[in-house]
Amino acid sequence: MKQFFFLVNDIGKQLDKYLNALPLDEKKKAVNYEIKELCALFTTDVIASTAYGIEANSMNNPDSEFRQKGRIIFQFTPWRAFEFITFFFIPQLVSICKCKVFSNGATDFLRSTFNYILSEREKSKNTRNDLVDLLISVKKSAKLRINDVDVKMEGDILVAQAAIFFTAGYETTSSTMSFALYELANAPEAQECLRQEIRDVLIKNNGEVTYDIILNMRYMHMVVQEVLRLYPPLPFFDRQCDVPSSDSKGYSLSPFSDFVVPDKMPVYIPIYAIQRDEKYYPNPNKFDPERFSPENKHNIVPYTYMPFGTGGRACIGERFGFMQAKIGLFYFLKNHYVKTSPKTLKPMRLEKRAMILQAEGGIYCDIVRDPLVA
Secondary structure (H helix, E strand, O other): OHHHHHHHHHHHHHHHHHHHOOOOEOOOOEEEEEHHHHHHHHHHHHHHHHHHOOOOOOOOOOOOHHHHHHHHHHOOOHHHHHHHHHHHHOHHHHHHHOOOOOOHHHHHHHHHHHHHHHHHHHHHOOOOOOHHHHHHHHHHHOEEEEOOEEEEOOOHHHHHHHHHHHHHHHHHHHHHHHHHHHHHHHOHHHHHHHHHHHHHHHHHOOOOOOHHHHHOOHHHHHHHHHHHHHOOOOOOEEEEOOOOOOOOOOEEOOOOOOOEEOOOOEEEEOHHHHHOOOOOOOOOOOOOHHHHOOOOHHHOOOOOOOOOOOHHHOOOOHHHHHHHHHHHHHHHHHOEEEEOOOOOOOOOOEOOOOOOOOEOOOOEEEEEEOOOOO
């Protein structure tokens, strides 16, 4: 994870530079902005750099090809809705209906981009400590075992790793960042606590930012954890019951219930509902980072907080997701703070047609210039 830090940190600096160049209203010293799109530009550039080894430069060119393909992947259309419903609820129809996670255009773009960068990197022998370097190493030394058959790590198997990285790190993190800024705009005291922590870090380390510094920012971690409780990017998970063939009765829920889950039955876990259940979280709809303080986190009931899943099938991108969101928030709030405006949603309304949790109509806030360190 440390080798990716420097690449993400460079994009964070570009975000700070972009914000500092925004034209402000002279009276308010602020600009009203749609936060979700801004965060998506940041995460697009991060994924382009870390997974594909290229500079997408989306913040200066919002219509860059990388940004366009990202929009297409998560864009709602009736057919895309059908595809995702099929993936989650009727997987038997996926091959029959030829459902795809990526459209043909997005697939061709991601494949050609990755293969070109991979080829150039292998020829030049240059390294930049990104996913391409990691996959080149894997390609040389590893095999994937599928159905008891060794498969070489090459071709579309490598392309798929970069594509998964793109999907997991782009929309989910921009969603988390934008919801964090929305809640901070509505909770000035919490925002001030976080900015004070950022100020202390900058002063103590003479403006230097390292992986360990970001990792050890306690209040920052509390804020991101609470945002993920309120707004898990995926509101539910799907799993399938898999019991040993010798146990024909299925999986017993005893002593909690008399119900026995039959083998191969799909199971859906409503993460969003569990994490907002007042049985587990007092005043569950309130943004309160203190729930995750060292003094209070022991009150959290096991398996009631699962924004990344849990167990053997938990999201492998958890650490990268946390790091990306924290760096983005760090550089966003380094020289600016956010406050509500007449266009800010109150209360929050979620987009019913979105594949990843997001606000209805976007998140508008005033961005106010206020450097923490002169």
